[in-house]
Amino acid sequence: MTCASQFRWTSSARSDAGRVREINEDACLDQPEAGRWAVADGMGGHAVGELASRTVIDALGRLAAPLSIRTLIADTRARLQSANRQLRDEAARRQVQRIGSTVVVLLACDRFCGYVWAGDSRIYLYRAGQLRQLTRDHSQVEELRSLGVITEEEARHHPAQHMITRAVGATDVLELDDDAIEVADGDVFLLCSDGLSNELSDDEIAGVLTSAERENACGDLVELALARGGRDNITAVVVEAQDPNASDKTLLNPAP
Numbered sequence: 001m002t003c004a005s006q007f008r009w010t011s012s013a014r015s016d017a018g019r020v021r022e023i024n025e026d027a028c029l030d031q032p033e034a035g036r037w038a039v040a041d042g043m044g045g046h047a048v049g050e051l052a053s054r055t056v057i058d059a060l061g062r063l064a065a066p067l068s069i070r071t072l073i074a075d076t077r078a079r080l081q082s083a084n085r086q087l088r089d090e091a092a093r094r095q096v097q098r099i100g101s102t103v104v105v106l107l108a109c110d111r112f113c114g115y116v117w118a119g120d121s122r123i124y125l126y127r128a129g130q131l132r133q134l135t136r137d138h139s140q141v142e143e144l145r146s147l148g149v150i151t152e153e154e155a156r157h158h159p160a161q162h163m164i165t166r167a168v169g170a171t172d173v174l175e176l177d178d179d180a181i182e183v184a185d186g187d188v189f190l191l192c193s194d195g196l197s198n199e200l201s202d203d204e205i206a207g208v209l210t211s212a213e214r215e216n217a218c219g220d221l222v223e224l225a226l227a228r229g230g231r232d233n234i235t236a237v238v239v240e241a242q243d244p245n246a247s248d249k250t251l252l253n254p255a256p
Contacts, residue, residue, distance in 0.1 A: 002065040003072075005035045005108040007183055007241040013037075014218040018195055019230035025049030026193050026235040027057040035108030036063060037237050039121045041193040042101040043167065048094070052087055052101035056168050059083040060105060069109040073178050076105055076116045080168055080176060087169030100169035104135060104191055106239060113189070113241075114180040118166040122197050124205060125181070126188040131206040134181065138166035162194070185243035188214070192221070195232030199225040214240065 009032040017024035025042035027050075040056040042049030059079040066072035080103060091099045102119025115123050120137040136142060140163045166175050188209050197205075200221070208220045217238040225234045 003068055003109045006111050006245070007108065007185075007243055009033075009035060009108060009239060009241060011037060011237060011239040012215065012218045013235070013237040014222045015235040016222050016226065016230070016233070018233050019226060021233055023047060023050055024233045025053055026195070026233040027053035028191070028235050028237050029057050029060055029105075030237055031061075032239070034063075036060065036105070037189075037191055037239055038103060038105040039191045039193055039235050039237055040101045040103045040168075041119065041121050041195070041233065041235070042099075044096070044099050048096065048099045049101070051090070052099045052169055055086055055090075056080065056083050056101045056103050059086075060103075066107075066109050069107070069112045069114045069180055072107050072109050073114040073116060073180070076107060076114075077176055077178065080105075080116070080118070081174055084168050084174040088172060091169065098170050100167040102164060102167050102193070106189055106191055108183070108241075111183055112180050113183050114178060116176055116178040118168055118174065118176050119164045120194045120197075122190075122192055122194075124190040124192075124202075126190070126206060126209040127184060127186070129210070131202050131209065133202075134179070136177070137164075138175075138177075139164045183241050185241065185246040187241045189239040189241075190217075190221075191237040191239070193233060193235040195230075195234040196221060196225045196236055198232065199228040199230070199234075209238070214238070 011032040013030040029038040040053035042053035102121040104117040104121040107114040
């Protein structure tokens, strides 16, 4: 027996090369019917970044039907470890130092969402009017910020903001973080590459997710990041949970 989600999921995705880069090395997964979403941001140039992100997304597209949120997270970690080995082998074959990609994955199962990540692609949760970042960047800038060496604002414009400390394919041993959260009716999740989060503030992101035109949120977020400069590839996946059995959606229709 698989663990179907008790929520009705709707989602949309958009990816753009941006205004500076010629090749879009981002890739994403948008499978609301299966409760699986992901963003991967490839690196390496000369089209190998595009290969890396696609390898990661293809691996996640082969996830098995889950029995529980724990087995789904475990399967995700195993698929990403396999992608890591594949990218390490490809780098050796091409005689390059590395072919790598960040990854952030959101997984729906029963009344929970699990998430797995490596690098600085992010998941945000918008709930009850508040936006918070669920993932913690694996980057040098985040380490400096967490130690209090630099402020939040300084982190956004720090010259080392693109230097990440983990990625699929970067090293022989892939370190992943994961966590899970109980979902509430009306929760909105945003998965994005750093091409979006480096251009927009939390208030700007929340402003778009608050909009009544939420079906256009992906496009609005990407367009706003392009307007801010679009200095990197930009990818956004917006996911919304609706509980058909939520008490405030129950209608009373008494018999005459």
